[in-house]
Amino acid sequence: MIALTIALGILAALLQAAVVPAFFLDAWAAPIPACALIAAWAAARRPEETWPIAAAAALVLGVISVERAGWFLLALLPSVGGAILLASVSRENRGLSARLSRGIAAAAIGSLGYAAVLGLGAARDGAVFRESAAVAFAAVGTALLAAIVVTALTPFRRHPVGLFR
Amino acid sequence: MAGSRSAVWFSALFAAALLLLLGSTLPPAGRIEEQARAVVSPLVASLGDLARPVGNVVLRANEVDRLAGDNAALRLEVERLQSELAALREQQTIAGAAAELYGSARLAPDQALLAPVLLRDPAPGQRAFLIGRGADDGVLVGQPVLGPGGTLVGVVAQVEAGRAWLRLLTDVDAAVAVTVQSSRTLGALVGTGDGLSLELVERGKNVAIGDILVTSVLGDRLPAGLVAGRVTAVRSNAQALHQTITVEPLTDPRRLEQVLVLTSFRPVPPVADTPIARPAP
Secondary structure (H helix, E strand, C coil): CHHHHHHHHHHHHHHHHHHHHHHCCCHHHCCCHHHHHHHHHHHHCCHHHHHHHHHHHHHHHHHCCCCCHHHHHHHHHHHHHHHHHHHHHCCCCCCHHHHHHHHHHHHHHHHHHHHHHHHHHCCCCCHHHHCHHHHHHHHHHHHHHHHHHHHHCHHHCCCCCCCCC | CHHHHHHHHHHHHHHHHHHHHHHCCCHHHHHHHHHHHHHHHHHHHHHHHHHHHHHHHHHCHHHHHHHHHHHHHHHHHHHHHHHHHHHHHHHHHHHHHHHHHHHHHCCCCCCCEEEEEEEECCCCCCCEEEECCCHHHCCCCCCEEECHHHCEEEEEEEECCCCEEEEECCCCCCEEEEEECCCCCEEEEEECCCCEEEECCECCCCCCCCCEEEECCCCCCCCCCCEEEEEEEEECCCCCCECEEEEECCCCHHHCCEEEECCCCCCCCCCCCCCCCCCCC
16 A cells, blocks of 8 residues: 555656646646645545655655755645544544545645745745735645545545444 | 554654755755656656647637637748748849859850840740840840850840840751861851751861860851850761761750840841942943
């Protein structure tokens, strides 16, 4: 499972670096596949399984960007944190709608956190505030992407354990 | 329990991020990053190349009508520019050919007039060209017309206001007094329709294959020294007074696009058939 999540993390980073810019001229408004994948995987399975996705995606993004990999890992942590938080709140509900809700919310939180960390932490002169509308658009896009990924991960969802559940 | 486990590995991730940030300042980190970039960058570039056309279609979907209009306008513009370019190239070719004509004939523009060949007489047996200069340009009947290298290709036979007919040397009605350049033997260069023949050269006169013929001042019809042809065959018959000499023109008239009319030459008008005045007894 770790190998699969590493591969998916690398794929998400490659999509983010190569494919997404072809569809979004404004980088601030582009959805963030790595955030969407972390949120969706955490919603479909467990948040604890998302660390390889975050690590692999951050390393790849760091290699092909002027920003350091450490900044990307920090930027992806809000997605992980959001997923943990949402999982602790609605741990018992495992239906598709619950998974979708958790995935969408975690992706939106993660996307905003991603922009905030990279926009503020990497010292970009407060551009994230000027681009707040674009950042919000990116959050919506990332949330929609997470919903699609959650649905696609349905065959991999975590089944409840126990005799009568 | 699960919450504390999550907190532990979340903290571990956070620590890893900080370690990565600290480690990135060390010298080996740059080398590792460089090597990794060499592997990943081509992959990203390839993926980007694949995605870009699709992205362009998606991003420009609402601009299709405007782009189609722009495309049509640009196509028209390209066609117009191609047409202009072709015209300029043609002008350049003509100018180059004209300069070559003047240069090879060693003539100045005030000595000879450049004239385009407008058409070849389509009548069978006629060896005449219509050229785009006429009486208005100072062209006179009888003026020699030169081709590349200053070789004689014919004589102006008829003049209109802006055009003139050029009779080629190969025309059956054309005859020019010439001299064999090497032996100074005189003869008459006569057109045969397809080629030229040197006539009135007596048997025993020294004419060889390859000899160059130049115009003679004899007859006062043309300036002397214009190259008119080259001997290709010489036959001598014991019963004939004259040799049979075949001559080839030095210019292929079918390829003429421009010619030079030697306007500096003033032809002598034909002498009227009047009795010579006798001195009074």
